[in-house]
Amino acid sequence: MGERSEPSSSSSDRRSDGVRLMRERREPRRDSDASWLGVAALVVLAVVGAAVLPTLTSARPANEVPVGDVGTNATDPAAESWTAVPSVELALSSAPSGLPGASNVSVQHAQVRAATNDSHVFVRVTWPDETADRNASDLREFADAVAVQLPENESARPPIAMGGTSNRVNVWYWTGTGTTEELLAGGAGTTTAFNQSAVDAEAVHEDGEWHVAFTREAAMAGNRTDLSGEQDVDVSVAVWNGSYGERAGRKAVSEWQYLAMGPGPQGPPYETVLWTVAGLAVLFVAVVTIEGVRRTRGEPS
Amino acid sequence: MSTDDTAQDGDTHVDIADGIDHQVAMVMDLNKCIGCQTCTVACKTLWTEGGGRDYMYWNNVETKPGEGYPKGWEDSGGGWKSDDHSERQPGEIPAKERYGGDWEFNHSEIMYDGSDEPLRPQNVDPEWGPNWDEDQGAGEYPNSYYFYLPRICNHCTHPSCVEACPRKALYKREEDGIVLVDQERCRGYRYCVEGCPYKKVYYNAAKKKSEKCIFCYPRIEGEGPDDTVHATACAEECPPQLRLVGYLDDEDGPIYKLVEEYEVALPLHPEFETVPNVYYIPPYAPPGHSEDGESIEGVDRIPRDYLEELFGDRVNQALDTIERHRDRVERGEDSELMELLQDKNPAQQYRLEVFDDG
Numbered sequence: 169m170g171e172r173s174e175p176s177s178s179s180s181d182r183r184s185d186g187v188r189l190m191r192e193r194r195e196p197r198r199d200s201d202a203s204w205l206g207v208a209a210l211v212v213l214a215v216v217g218a219a220v221l222p223t224l225t226s227a228r229p230a231n232e233v234p235v236g237d238v239g240t241n242a243t244d245p246a247a248e249s250w251t252a253v254p255s256v257e258l259a260l261s262s263a264p265s266g267l268p269g270a271s272n273v274s275v276q277h278a279q280v281r282a283a284t285n286d287s288h289v290f291v292r293v294t295w296p297d298e299t300a301d302r303n304a305s306d307l308r309e310f311a312d313a314v315a316v317q318l319p320e321n322e323s324a325r326p327p328i329a330m331g332g333t334s335n336r337v338n339v340w341y342w343t344g345t346g347t348t349e350e351l352l353a354g355g356a357g358t359t360t361a362f363n364q365s366a367v368d369a370e371a372v373h374e375d376g377e378w379h380v381a382f383t384r385e386a387a388m389a390g391n392r393t394d395l396s397g398e399q400d401v402d403v404s405v406a407v408w409n410g411s412y413g414e415r416a417g418r419k420a421v422s423e424w425q426y427l428a429m430g431p432g433p434q435g436p437p438y439e440t441v442l443w444t445v446a447g448l449a450v451l452f453v454a455v456v457t458i459e460g461v462r463r464t465r466g467e468p469s
Numbered sequence: 470m471s472t473d474d475t476a477q478d479g480d481t482h483v484d485i486a487d488g489i490d491h492q493v494a495m496v497m498d499l500n501k502c503i504g505c506q507t508c509t510v511a512c513k514t515l516w517t518e519g520g521g522r523d524y525m526y527w528n529n530v531e532t533k534p535g536e537g538y539p540k541g542w543e544d545s546g547g548g549w550k551s552d553d554h555s556e557r558q559p560g561e562i563p564a565k566e567r568y569g570g571d572w573e574f575n576h577s578e579i580m581y582d583g584s585d586e587p588l589r590p591q592n593v594d595p596e597w598g599p600n601w602d603e604d605q606g607a608g609e610y611p612n613s614y615y616f617y618l619p620r621i622c623n624h625c626t627h628p629s630c631v632e633a634c635p636r637k638a639l640y641k642r643e644e645d646g647i648v649l650v651d652q653e654r655c656r657g658y659r660y661c662v663e664g665c666p667y668k669k670v671y672y673n674a675a676k677k678k679s680e681k682c683i684f685c686y687p688r689i690e691g692e693g694p695d696d697t698v699h700a701t702a703c704a705e706e707c708p709p710q711l712r713l714v715g716y717l718d719d720e721d722g723p724i725y726k727l728v729e730e731y732e733v734a735l736p737l738h739p740e741f742e743t744v745p746n747v748y749y750i751p752p753y754a755p756p757g758h759s760e761d762g763e764s765i766e767g768v769d770r771i772p773r774d775y776l777e778e779l780f781g782d783r784v785n786q787a788l789d790t791i792e793r794h795r796d797r798v799e800r801g802e803d804s805e806l807m808e809l810l811q812d813k814n815p816a817q818q819y820r821l822e823v824f825d826d827g
Contacts, residue, residue, distance in 0.1 A: 267635055267660065268559050304657060305674045307565050345677075357636045359656075416635045416658040 229439055232256070233403060235429040238283040242290040245381035246372050250292060253281045258405060258422040260295075263329060265356060265417025274412040275420040278314075278405055282427050284386060289395040289429075291316050291340070292381040293405055300373040301410030302344040310410035311344035314380050315419075317404045318393040320352065325402050328424055330356045338393045340382045342369040344410060348382075352391050356417060366392060378407075399430040483718045483729060484744075485646060486626045491824050492646035493684055494717035494724045495704070496734045497619055498750040498810060501711035504603070504617040506530055511706035512621075516683070521675025523571030527682035528703045529599060530619045534607040534775060537618075538599045539567035539668055547629055548666035548741030554627045558741075560663035562672070569598030607775075611762065614771050616752040618779075619711075621703060622669040622682035623736070623745030624648045630681075633664025638679075645716070646746065647684045655679055666741035689714075689821050700819040710813065715820035717746055722820040723809045724748070731806050733787040735780040750810065751776055751784050753791055 228234065236253030258280055262273040278295040293314050301312045319326050320336040330353040331337035339351040339359060350365040366388065371380040387396035395401060406421040408414040485492040512528035531537040539545075540563070547560030572590035579588055606615025624641075628648050631639040638654035639661050641647070650661070650670070657677040661670040670681045685701040687693055699705060704712035715722045717729075727734040727748070734748035757768035776784045794804040812818065 265635065268663070304677060307568075307659070307662070307672050307674065308562050359636070416656070416660065 228254075228256070231423070231425045232428045233280055233282050233425045235289075235427050236281070236283040238285050238290065240285060241288075242283050242285070242292070243368065243370055243381060243383045245292050245294075245370055245379035247381075250281060250283070250381075253283045253292075255279045255281050255294075256425070258425065260405075260407065260420035260422055263406070263417055263419050263421045265329070265419075267417045269413060270418045272412075273414060273418065273420040274409045275407050278407055278420075278422065280403075280405060280425070282403075282429075284395075284397070284429065287386060288383055289386045289427075290381055290383050291403070291427075292379060293407070294377055294379045295407045296377050297373075297407075297409055298376045299409075299411045300344060300378070302346070304343075304345055304410070310408070310413060310415045312378060312410045313341065313343040313408040313415075314378065315342075315406045316340040316382055317406070318395075319402050320391055320393060322394055322399055322401050325424060327355075328404060328421070330354075330358065336391070338391070340367045340369070340384070342371060342380050342382070344371075350384075350392075362391070395427070395429065397429045397431070400426045400428055401430075403427050483720075483725065484626065485718055486641055488643060489641060489646045490644050491719075492626065492717045492746055493624060493689070494715060494728070494746045494748065495621070495701070496713040496724050496727050496748045496750065498711045499616055499618065499752045500750060501709040502530065502617040502619055503709055504530055504532070505708060506600075507706050507708055508619055508703035508712075511702040512682075515685070515702050517680075521673040522671075522680065524565065524568045525671040525673075525680065526599060527669070527671075527680075528619065528621045530617050531600065532603050532605060532615050533618045533779065534615065535602045535605060538569075538620075539563040540597055540601075541567065542668040543738065545663075545668055546666065547633075547664050547668075548743050549627065549629055550742075552742050554632075554742065557629050557632060557664060558666070560633075560666065562659055562663050563668060566597055569601070570595055572598075608770075608772075611758045611760065612770055614754060616754075616771070618737075618749075619703070620667065620669070620737070621701075621747060622648060622684070623667060623743065623747045624682075624684055626744035626746060627742065628665075629741075629743050630661040630665040630670050633660040634658075635660060639670075642686075645684075645686075645689075647686055648681070649683060649686075650679050650681055652676075652678055652680075666738065666743065667745075698821050700821065704819065710818065713818050716824065719820055719823045722823065723812065723817055724820075726805070726809060731790055731809075732783065733790050733806065735783055735787055737779060739781040739783075749780065750791075751780055751787055753788060 233256050234254045238249040238253065240249055242249050258278050260275055260278055262271045264270065275295050275297065278293055281292045283290045293316065297312055301310065303309055304311045318338045320338055324335055326332055326335040326337050333354045336352055336354040339353055341349045341351055348365060348367055348369040350362045350367040351359045352362060353359040366384055368383045369380055371378060388394055393401060402424050403426060404422045404424050406419045408419050508528050509526055509530055513526060517525045517527060526538060529538045537543065545561050545563055546558055548558045550556045550558050570593065572593055572595060574588055575584065575586060575591055578584040578586065604615060606613055608614045624647055628641060631641060631648060635658065636654050636656060638651045640649060640651065642649055655678040657672065657679065659672050659679060661679050662672055670679050673680050688699040688701060691698040693699060700714040704714045713723050715724045717724060719725055734750055736745040736748055752771055754770040756764045756766055757770045759765055773785060794806045797804045798807045
């Protein structure tokens with residue numbers, strides 16, 4: 169691009185310099201048109217991203233236990249269908265029950281998988297224990313055990329230690345002796361068995377691990393936690409190593425988690441809010457920056 | 470039980486547990502025990518035959534000095550760390566072998582089939598059992614010694630078994646302080662077994678629940694087949710009638726007088742701090758003997774330090790009191806204490822209806 173080809177640039181070098189400058193400024197102006205397109209795209213991205221990104225990211229929200237869809241029956245803890253269900257590893261620690269030796273427990277972690285087939289809910293707990301303690305028939309013998317704790321009222325989180333008087337818990341309790349109990353508790357020492365248990369459990373012990381699968385009908389009412397998928401439901405687990413003298417309040421327990429079985433975006437509501445806020449913030453900064461640059465160059469807005 | 474009782478009105482000098490109307494109590498005179506185990510059999514026949522209870526003796530009689538039942542129970546922990554009852558002493562669950570097994574014997578072969586085999590447990594070679602060391606005792610000839618110690622649950626004023634239970638399945642009955650295990654609440658965790666320093670709570674592995682002496686409460690309530698109030702089976706069946714049964718806060722009864730007034734009836738191992746309601750008249754043994762069989766005055770055949778180990782320092786005062794009263798009777802004087810210790814009037818020996826209504 170030569171000066172001669174530019175009709176209005178003959179008056180002075182200075183001017184032609186100016187023209188050149190103007191021309192140079194025009195290039196970014198075309199870019200800025202494009203950037204408005206970009207802004208529009210960003211808006212779309214931010215909104216879509218807020219909804220989609222959380223599900224794309226591999227990181228699960230803290231405390232979530234995803235609920236897989238097994239389609240069929242998963243009462244057998246060794247069933248093939250379990251392999252397709254995501255597993256969550258829970259850290260366990262001693263429950264501060266005040267019982268002798270309460271702080272001395274042997275199991276540090278448990279894996280939890282949850283699934284549904286529309287009619288039933290299945291919760292499988294896996295934890296390491298070299299000895300399968302299946303008896304309590306000697307005076308000093310205690311059976312291994314595992315419990316899944318759920319709030320009686322799905323929309324209120326009860327105190328972690330066996331619930332509270334006004335905020336009770338359902339406990340699904342399996343012991344190595346082969347018994348499964350469905351319990352109701354409103355605080356430590358108050359566990360009471362339901363007359364008729366609605367919970368079944370099957371267990372296998374292999375390669376130094378217990379796998380216990382609990383099964384219960386999903387939709388239930390009364391004193392029983394409704395697991396029909398209306399909303400997310402809090403859940404915690406406890407395990408007992410019988411040969412380590414663990415029983416009652418001497419147990420390894422998790423914090424509250426939640427079964428992500430409610431409708432809508434997976435994850436707690438604040439997560440969607442946070443993603444939207446972050447997207448809008450990026451958008452806002454971009455718009456302000458572009459606008460700032462334009463004004464600096466004296467362009468009409 | 471009466472509700473307008475003296476204990477609640479604060480008229481009594483007896484310390485009974487908070488929230489308890491009256492407190493059942495028993496005094497056993499160890500000077501009368503012949504070790505016949507009739508009490509043991511009476512209790513077992515009535516309460517602990519079969520159903521996972523074979524190894525249990527809610528009432529047992531052991532030889533002292535001796536390992537006892539279960540073996541070494543005195544060193545098995547439990548009870549309280551001090552008399553403020555704020556912190557419990559850790560305890561252990563004794564191994565089954567320390568109680569002994571429920572062995573089958575060749576009774577029928579010997580009694581009915583004419584076998585001349587010796588009576589032995591069949592198909593087992595036990596190494597310990599209740600009374601394994603019976604009559605063994607301690608000391609050197611000619612001053613070897615032993616005595617029998619019948620034991621039931623002490624129905625303590627500060628029961629550490631009750632405190633040990635995370636489910637409050639054990640409780641002290643309001644009307645009479647009997648310590649019971651609520652079989653509905655018990656989940657077989659056995660913290661009560663390790664928490665009791667006397668090892669008088671037992672785990673029933675068949676029922677997966679703990680069980681214990683119930684102070685024959687249906688008998689003392691008159692709920693038996695004959696609708697009549699009875700003392701505990703261990704007391705009524707005792708050939709030498711060494712037990713007094715009644716209420717500690719019955720100030721007109723012999724138990725109150727022996728425990729609170731004369732202070733000659735003492736709890737076993739008071740250092741466990743559970744404050745038992747079963748009391749013992751300590752054994753009053755003859756003096757030590759010389760090699761040629763002469764009495765050595767001032768030397769006790771049963772060493773005082775051993776009796777102090779069992780009954781605490783107060784045993785010295787108790788034995789001195791008994792000796793003083795014996796001397797008094799020997800001189801032809803009266804002694805209410807000696808009368809109480811010899812009384813065979815059942816109305817006095819068993820005073821179980823003193824607080825009844827009407």
